[in-house]
Amino acid sequence: MRAFPCAVCGLLLTFESHTCVRCGSAQGFRWPDRRLLAPVQSRCANVELARCNWLPARDGQLCFSCALTRTRPADSDVAALAAFARAEGAKRWLLVELGELELPLPAGLTFDLLSSEHAPVMTGHADGLITLDLAEADDARRVAAREEMGEPYRTLLGHMRHEVGHAYFPLLSSLALDRVRALFGDEREDYQAALDRHYETGPPEDWASSYVSAYATTHPSEDWAETFAHVLHIRDSLQTAAEHGVRVGDTNPRLTVTADLRTLLGDWLALSYALNAINRSMGQEDLYPFTLPDPVVDKLALIDELIRQTAR
Ligand SMILES: [Zn+2]
Ligand SMILES: [Zn+2]
Ligand SMILES: [Zn+2]
DSSP, rough: OEEETTTTTEEEEETOBBBOTTTTOBEETTTTEEESSSSSSOOTTTTTTTOBBBBOOSTTSSOOOTTTEEOOOOOTTTHHHHHHHHHHHHHHHHHHHHTTTTTTOOOOEEEEEOOOOTTTOHHHEEETTTEEEEEGGGHHHHHHHHHTTTOOTHHHHHHHHHHHHHHHHHHHEEEESSHHHHHHHTSSSHHHHHHHHHHHHSSSGGGTTTTTSGGSOOHHHHHHHHHHHHHHHHHHHHHHHHHOOOTTTOOOOOOSSSHHHHHHHHHHHHHHHHHHHHHHTTTOOOOOOOOOHHHHHHHHHHHHHHHHHHOO
């Protein structure tokens, strides 16, 4: 993610800033040219509810991002609304990131952000509609699910990246369907049967030698979504490092969207190795608890290639 300077005083802020901490100017993020403007007067209708700082077409309307949400918790559901605000934040991050990659948004992209506290909600994707269980926004619950399911990067943003990966499948895979099926398997394989098998027997013991996560072993389309999320994960982290001038040894993380992922992975491995070491110094777990064996690199590189081919 890029850092954004305050248009009034130049202090580095984030795209999520509402107010400059130095000069106090009101900040607003403008989609689609992705600029942080100040001082601004107009506000999104969800400025409080979703802590949204995006600029609407007209003051008091919903901004582009908020308008993509079709269903949200009821006004009376205070707990779910707090989670909703966090999910909207992850969604805005995702949108900016897709914009930075110059990817057109998937056709029919819509969000249902609901809590499973009162009725069952299945996080998932169907024809551009992304459904997210807001109970995942609760840290304790998400961490418990993360441990239980062996998914070390189960985060709200990780979910968003995964689900939008499904939404991009038709567009991206159509560019090289044979190669996609050769690496990921045939996505027409019975999904429910595959899911049942996964929850019955678990992932194959040697999954880490050819999959980016245990969940990716479930079905070819889940492997695709997990790998897609991982490409975004790597590219975004590299962009953030470059933006803040982080260098590790001889490597210099690059922002460029045009460099292919294989080239960037050298930087990424050096950077993630250093970040893990720093985390350990703080008594924390590894920030990046992954290894990238060749079959995983091949899959990452193919998705990345298709993203760059599709980029405007
Ligand atoms: Zn300022
Ligand atoms: Zn908004
Ligand atoms: Zn999925």
